[in-house]
Amino acid sequence: MSWLTYYLGLFPGLFLLQRDVTCKEYQNVDMIIKLQDTVMLKCAYPEMGKMIQLSWEKKDGDAKHKIAVYNPKRGENIFFPYNQSVTFLSSSISGDIKLKATAADKGLYQCSINTFPEGVLLKLIAVIDPAKFPRSRAADSRVRIVPGNVMTLSFGYLNVDSIKQLTWQRMAGEEISIIVDITSSERFIGYDYKRRIQYIQSPDQNISLTIENVTTNDVGVYSCYIDTNNGNWTKTFDVDVEGDIKMFLIFGAIALGSLVLVISVVIIICVWRSKKRKASNTQFQKGTTERHNQRRANPNSYTNSDVYDQPNSRGMEYQEEAIYANL
Structure with a gap:
């Protein structure tokens, strides 16, 4: 043995x-990512102190190539030629970016965050060839x-x-x-x-x-x-x-999605009913206006009589009955 x-x-x-x-091959690297068509580079601003500025660079030996900068006051700026392939994710303040990658995009990427009073925070990410990415065991x-x-x-x-x-x-x-x-x-x-x-x-x-x-x-x-x-x-x-927690999170996500769907349907129905009611009111007002215009044009015409004409008609009937009684 x-x-x-x-x-x-x-x-x-x-x-x-x-x-x-x-x-x-990679010493003091925070993260290693397999090269793919789309690569997510995560900086994850930890909210320690006040962010002054966040920047991304690609390291090529001693040289550094600027990729993007985010400033809380001035917004984001993506440098050429990365402005064709790099976008900030939904929350720019987190510092995460999306890269549409090619074989030329292999290498080391550095995210640096200037904060006060913490100072500079650095994160180094290596994007490597898929053939070199280790297999899980x-x-x-x-x-x-x-x-x-x-x-x-x-x-x-x-x-x-x-x-x-x-x-x-x-x-x-x-x-x-x-x-x-x-x-x-x-x-x-x-x-x-x-x-x-x-x-x-x-x-x-x-x-x-x-x-x-x-x-x-x-x-x-x-x-x-x-x-x-x-x-x-x-x-x-x-x-x-843990199993119970995992199922709870799954069912919670399903319940939340269902609630959002129900609320969306209710809002759509309410908006549709409101538009329908508004259209009906507009049509009614239009018809009423046309009848008023007709009466003004021909006050002796009773062909389009409405509720406003009923009292007058009733009065005429009473008058005819009174005359008959006298005779």
Whole structure:
């Protein structure tokens, strides 16, 4: 029995893997995105302090190419040639943009937000070739979360003298978010997790990651990668919303959609009835005006008599009866 088989037998859920693209080619990158026809670049302004200005740039070595700028007072501006392929999403203040991409759009993108009094916030995103995007793998453990609560993921590792590198990341669809990346000389925490995580390496051979105030946006496949003296090890966690909460959210969305549909139908019916009533009133007024005009033109004519003429007719009948009695 080899040493590898021995370790796999003692520690189920640990697997010897080669380094993937997230650890080798891109250091200190907050997010890795697979190149597609349409790419969403998410900056997610965290509302820390007052935003002064938000800008997007593409990094090409030491050179930087301006893509877009958003200023709360002056609005948005997209620079040439990106004005043909880039648009801000519905809420410009969040900083998210949509890119209609081609093969030439691979590379590093940087979102920078100038705030007061926090200073400059930076987020670095790598858009990579689809062939280099790592494939998802079967999860070793399943975790269910409740929105608003705290999530803790734990990973037991071999008893070694030191860990040369430790990386926690999250994969969701065609995106990989780097949560924490620690080496012997550097400690990097991803932009979206700076204020929500706690990383603990305890002496009892356990590494844990705690994320506070989780939401449905935290769903995905989490992986913990460690580079030790004995090899490279990874454990994955399939994180999803707890069943009851998930069904509640689904039914809530359906109920909300139904309510919006009912309200829309009621509004349409009310508007239609109002227009119909207005049209009827207009037609009635038009007919009344025509009858008044006819009476003014020929006051002795009784061919178009209406309710206003009835008292006069009744008076004439009374007069005829009185004359007959006298005779």
